[in-house]
Amino acid sequence: MRFGKIIVFAFCIGSVCSFVPAMSWCAEEESGATMEMPEMIVTANKIEEDVQDVPQSITVIDDEVLKEKEIKDIAGIISEIPNMNYTSNYAGQVNFRGLSTSLLTSNNPVVIYIDGVPSTNQYGYDASLVNAERVEVLRGPQGTLYGKDAIGGVIKVVTKEPENEWHGSIGVGYGSYNDMEGSLNVSGSLIEDKLYLGLNGRYQQDDGWITNDYTGDDEFNKSSLYNLGSYLLYTPTDRFTAKLTLSNDYSEIYGITGYGLPSGTRASEFDRDDAEHSSFDEDFVEETEAMAQSLHLKYEFDSVTLTSTTTHRDVETDGINDRDAQANTSYDGLIGFSATDSETWTEELRLSSNNTEGVRWVTGAYFDIEDIKKGPDGIQMSFSGNDYEMSYRSKTESETQALFGQIMIPFLDSFELTLGARYQRIDKEMDLDTYYGLVGAGSDLIYSIQPDETWDVFLPKVALSYKLNDTWITYASVAKGYMPGGFNFYASSGSEEDISFGPEQSINYEIGAKAEFARARLAAAVFYMDIDGIQISKYDNEIDMWVTDNAGGAYSLGAELELTYFLTDSIELTAALGIIEAEYDDYDTGTVDYDGESISGTPSHTARIGLAYYHPNGIYARGDVRSQGEVPYYDSSNNEFDELDSYITADVKVGYRFNGYDIYAYCNNLTDEEYITSFQTASMKAVVSYGDPRAFGIGACYNF
Secondary structure, eight states, X not given: OHHHHHHHHHHHHSSSOBOOOOOOOHHHHHHTOOOOXXXXXXXXXXXXEEGGGSSSEEEEEEHHHHHHTTOOSHHHHHTTSTTEEEEESXXXXXXXXXXXXXXXXXXXXXXXXXXXXXXXXXXTOOOOOTTEEEEEEEESOOHHHHOTTTTXXXXXXXXXXXXXXOEEEEEEEEEGGGEEEEEEEEEEEEETTTEEEEEEEEEEEEOOSOEETTTTBTTTTOEEEEEEEEEEEXXXXXXXXXXXXXXXXXXXXXXXXXXXXXXXXXXXXXXHHHHHEEOOSSOOEEEEEEEEEEEEEEEEOSXXXXXXXXXXXXXXXXXXXXXXXXSSSTTTTOEEEEEEEEEEEEEEEEEEEOOSSSSXXXXXXXXXXXXXXXXXXXXXXXXXXXXXXXXXXXXXEEEEEEEEEEEEEEETTTEEEEEEEEEEEEEEEEEEEEEEEETTSOOEEEEEEOOEEEEEEEEEEEEEEEEOSSSEEEEEEEEEEEEOOEEOSSOSSOOHHHHEEOOEEEEEEEEEEEEEOSSEEEEEXXXXXXXXXXXXXXXXXXXXXXXXXXXXXXXXXEEEEEEEEESSSSEEEXXXXXXXXXXXXXXXXXSOBOTTOBOTTOOSEXXXXXXXXXXXXXXXXXXXXXXXXOEEEEETTTTEEEEEOOEEEEEEEEEEEETTEEEEEEEESTTOOOOEEEEEEOSSOEEEEEOOOOEEEEEEEEEO
């Protein structure tokens, strides 16, 4: 039955497989040359290759497109990717091809890499794009080269290399809801051809669009953030390179982009007009700070290159929230609270061939140490006229060791075989203490446990590509994906087995085709993913908390298409489409059987189409329309699955470029579409989040 569906998906898409990078047309137009597709080099396989030759789904977004589309963060990147969805009130949560954030490990199925520093945790899940040369989004399991957690894919931010002359940009902007922002990026040599310095930063704040009528606060969901980055690049010889990178990211988010109603309320009963004037008796505040450092060393021998990448990242979060997201209830005055400190060290030693054609290979070893301290984390609740508090303090330590390798072997002129594998061991242990007592009267230790688990896994990958001619390439691949297991750190009883959950594993099958013409790039893919032990998040009404567990199995089946086409030398058309069917095969809670239900958080489709125009005198304009299909969610209050409605949004931007300046105006959500981005239920509340209303803005940038 599923094989037949795969055939239908392939037929509907019109050709096999996926990819077409977004790209800028401005440089060619300014020169007056006839538009042709330039070669695009990527490092998806940790060696430089033409993106058209890589046998997997990749979306590439260069720095000009980032500017043109006002993409400033990871959420903006994700909105460009077929079958990928992002939701956030505080922490960022990703769903891709049916794979979702693991709640109790806080790991997302898509890993961010910037200057070698990995980020999977949903807290601090962002990256500065101020100094980005391009962003490569690798779709499908990437465990062979990128390790644990990359079960869904990788978002790889490639930063710009400096020159001897000093160059940079400075930008400012202002928009609706008192949205203010500024950015700076500058780099150049301190010692010509030897030592380079780069500095970049971004600041943004807004007052939000929700008023808390309970307190009279008309900036209830205000926010502010900054991203600071710097690097030193040392090149004493033509063979040796050393790069030290430092970054500091901070965000302070107030409120939520929605409101709450009593438990049992369905998503369809909420209204965004009511969200604009809501009532909350307690604050929502989430403060996150991330500091990261990386040291990248590279030495090029005659035939091989040796690379060492050492990283350290520390993420601290503190937050409180209104317990039931409402006012004038029995929960007035009660809060939820959390504090997390996550520290990670990584080291990768890699050896790769210097061949640009023929047999190419890469191999290496990887190590990481991660410590996550949580607490106090907890909730306050009301029983029989008294207020109680349950709080949790835990420390989770994990170590990972891995060996990996991949080789690309061309044969028979038009074929290339890719073989890859990774063996990794993950040791994880937790020390948990749970306390309970009257609010304000002190708490007693009621539960303590120290679980310890080790997981070994082998992650293979096989891909075969065939070059039909100078225009078309086709490929087929099979890869194993993996997300580690963990422990429920919100536990007040049970054995080690009771509070543990296992790893999520997948086998991803993909076939695809890519084509490049004089004025167009296109790509299409169909995929089938067999998921074992899918990690699910559910609300346990007995302990009044969210927990993570494993369902037996699931699958996702879908297709993706991307297109870039220059209608003329001045007009560019871009489009992308993702359609998916993702369902649970084996999901039995013990009381309810959810076999055949759609996987929570997975949109039935994602689509975008954009049209851009650039005139030689510097005037430009672009419009982008995005559509997202129905999104299933689990309603724990009613013990059933339901769907969030589909929606369509449109963004427009016009501007004028001259003498290094760029002055522009934009409107996001042009039609003021009212759409829900997330919905959660619990024993005392149902809470909805909305996408932002229509917003206007202006900005200016100077490049030097």
